[in-house]
Amino acid sequence: MEKLESNRNFVESQHVPERIEVSGFEAADDSVHMLEWIRKGRDFRRFVVNDIETELYAQDANSQLLSVCCKAKPNFETKVKTDQQAKNGVVTQFLAAFPVSLRVRSANGDVWRLEVEHSYQATNLDVPDEFQLRLNFTIVGHQIEA
Template sequence: MPRILTILVFSLFGCAAMADSINSINEGNTIDVSGFDCAEKSAHMIEWLGRGKDYRSFVIADVEKSLYEQQPGSQLLKIECTGEPELLTGALPQNGDETKAILTRFSATFPLKVTVNLSGAVWVLTIDQNYYAENLNTPSERKLTQNFTVKGSAKQ
């Protein structure tokens, strides 16, 4: 019996860690958040974007901002990271040595499913939130581009 109770307690805490709620940038509203733990093993690489260690916070804030710019009056209700981010790198040989390279470009694409309230209608969108960092080898010329791509939508 104690073993079953221990398993139950760990299961409950595990689920609590997977789903969370955060404050929206629209005051008085909250957003249900889940699935971002799937990017944890890549967090050290995601830092190359230059946005800090808390990828979950900046991805959610960027998606929310993009949604509200495109659809004023909407409210993000839920955001779920549905899989590991796709990570791509680009490098140049270092000092002409093909066995050594310096990172010059990095791209991270987060596959997301978001639920949005738009004037009382609830929509579920499939989104790719992409970040493309270039000139990583030249800090003074470093550039970060964001791409918010809606790949699909369905009215609930």
């Protein structure tokens, strides 16, 4: 992640040399250790933005993601398998849901604001050979900018 003028943060776009402005992700900085459970690394700003771009560009290859704003602390849910005899537990599933607001320039030049629920669901965390990660990208609102 780059920091440039006036402390604005940017992530490189898949469409070089474009950059995407990111904000609001500080809300998850204290949860990096949990986000590592989805096995995409520690730089969650970069992988969240990259995964959002992949979803958008699959629909409109000539669009450009302009900005991503994380609107609130991500929602985390875990499922745990407990061992009653040993009196301990192990996390078997993890869900991380990011409520984000996107600005996207479509191929025809229109700029859209999209409200998105972007989430990761990791299962079989306790079985390395059976680990699975599912990405969910749900647009819950959209509006064209004037």
